[in-house]
Amino acid sequence: MEELAQQPLNIQNYIAALRRYKWYVAIAIIIFTTISVAVAVIIPPIYKSEGLVLVETQQIPDKLIQSTVEASAAEQIEIIRQRVMTREQLLDVGRQMPALKAIEDQYGSNTLLKQIRDNLYIEPIRERSGRANVTIAFKLGFISENPTLAQKVAENLINLFLKENIKARTERASQTTAFLEQEASKLKKRLDETEQAIAKFKQANQDALPEHLQLYSSSLAREESTALDLKRQIESIKGEIEYLTLQQTDSGQTSPEQIRLAELKDEYKRLSIIYQPAHPDLIAIKDEIDYLERGGTLSDSGSTSPEQASQKALQEKINARNEELKLVQEQLRTTNIRISSLESKIIKIPQVERELISLNRDYDTINSQYSKLVSDTMQAQMAESLEQGSKAERFTLIDAPRIPTEAFAPNRKKVLAAGLAGSFGVPLGIILLIGFLDKSIRGTETLEATLGFPPLIAIPYIHTDAERQRTKRHNIFMIGGLVVIAALAAMTIHLTYMPLDLLLTKVVQRF
Structure with a gap:
């Protein structure tokens, strides 16, 4: 038994298996071939209609007007695809078609939505530009068993796609413009607030503004010079008062001539400051002084004033000098007040200047931002007009969808070829498997390989007449059965599905 299990395979095993199951193989081949032909013929054709949309670049140079929509063409296509493939949009497209509307009525909106999404496709067309692939166009199509x-x-999807692209770009440009205008309004409000703050600060510190520093400095110098002059006058007046007081004290011990001489000298000294030496008053006083110095008397000079008149005159002079001293001292006090005020203002100016510089710096910063934002807003408004006028990057339909005249799928020749290959391959594969698993001894070669020595004689199988008749009747029944089955199948197809002549014509056309 071990030797029989280890016997080598022989081609005769496969031939014997084929002979034993030849009719089964033939029937299987016929059935599978018929099924393959039927499948290749019955599969409904699928049609594809698509349009070509070109991505056009901006018509106006970028250096003149820069679009605010900076999304690449591929990104823009994906954005529009998401907007178009919403439930509401696709259902609206499907409900415009009676065939698709019938699907919704029968199976519901979800089934319709799934069918549209499954049969819709977008195919970008890219071109190499430098190191990157740039999308220059795309195809949008729909697949259906009905070419129309x-x-x-x-066509509806492409129109919707083009409208959504314009709408999306315009909305994005409008949103950019609205955002910039809103931000510009905020900055304008801050700018006005800063201007008001600067105005209030200047109003509150109007006496200590930096632009007044030079004026205050020159005024302070003048006031200080005036104060110095007033101090000198005060010293001079005090000296005169002391001198007059001394004369008044000594007037009782001296002669009237001496008192008069001292008065004249004092008067001459005072007037010489005011008048020139050739002035008549100075000359008259000088003559009288000379007369008294030569020993003249008051009676001789025409002055008949007594001693009491001299004392009274001295007192009047002292009183006048005291009044003048008070006036000059009041002027000095006023001048010192002005000097103190100017000094306090000058001292305050650096602090005011620092705060004012800070406010002006904020104002300049906000004003610069506001100016740039206003410029950007104007640019955005022009970009929005560019989008509304379809002068920016846009999608242009250059090849509209057409009604297809040839089916996109299936490839009936490939389906038929695969079916025929399977029709012959599966039965023959089963026969080969049966022959491979068949371990029985068939032929002298297998027997010799199994026993190790050749047989003395080989007697072939002898068929009896009864076996021949039985095999003949079996073959006739099989052939007759196949003919009857084929006839019944043809009649059934002719009566229930389609006349055979039309079916044959259709098959020829499909292939």
């Missing part, structure tokens, strides 16, 4: 339906749906 495929064309209508593809």
Whole structure:
């Protein structure tokens, strides 16, 4: 038994298996071939209608007007695809087609939505630009068993795609403009607030503004010079008062001539400061002084004033000098007040200047931002006009969807070839498997390989007449059965599905 289990395989095993199951193989081949042909013929054709949309660049140079929509073409296509493939948009497209509307009525909106999404496709067309692939166009199409339906749906989808692109770009540009205008309004408000703060600060510190520093400095110098002059006058007046007081004290011990001489000298000294030496008053006083110095008397000079008149005159002079001293001292006090005020203002100016510089710096910063934002807003408004006028990057339909005349799928020749290959391959594969698993001894070669020595004689199988008749009747029944089955199948197809002549014509056309 071990030797029989280890016997080598022989081609005769496969031939014997084929002979034993030849009719089964033939029937299987016929059935599978018929099924393959039927499948290749019955599979409904699928049509594809698509349009070509070109991505056009901006018509106006970028250096003149810069678009605010900076999304790449591929990104823009994906954004629009998401907007178009919303439930409401696709259902609206499907409900415009009676065939798709019937699907919704029968199976519900979810089934319709799934069918549209499954049969809709977008195929970008890219071109190498430098190191990157740039999308220059894209195809948008729809697949359906009905060529007219495929064309209508593809056309509606492309129109919707183009409208959504314009709408999306315009909305984005409008949003950019609105945002910039809103930010510009905020900055304008801050700018006005800063201007008001600067105005209030200047109003509150109007006496200590930096632009007044030079004026205050020159005024302070003048006031200090005036104060110095007033101090000198005070010293001079005090000296005169002391001198007059001394004369008044000594007037009782001296002669009237001496008193008069001292008065004249004092008067001459005072007037010489005011008048020139050739002035008549000075000359008259000088003559009288000379007369008294030569020993003249008051009676001789025409002055008949007694001693009491001299004392009274001295007192009047002292009183006049005291009044003048009070006036000059009041002027000095006023001048010192002005000097103190100017000094306090000058001292305050650096602090005011620092705060004012800070406010002006904030104002300049905000004003610069506001100016730039206003410029950007104007640029955005022009970009929005560019988008509204379709002068920026846009999608242009250059090849509209057409009604397809040839089916996109299936490839019936490939389906038939695969079916025929399977029709022959599966039965023959089963026969080969049976022959491989068959371990029985068939033929002298297998027997010799198994026993190790050749047999003396080989007697072939002898068929009896009864076996021949039985095999003949079996073959006739099998052939007759196949003919009857084929005839019944043809009649059934002719009566229930389609006349055979039309079916044959259709098969030829499909292939």
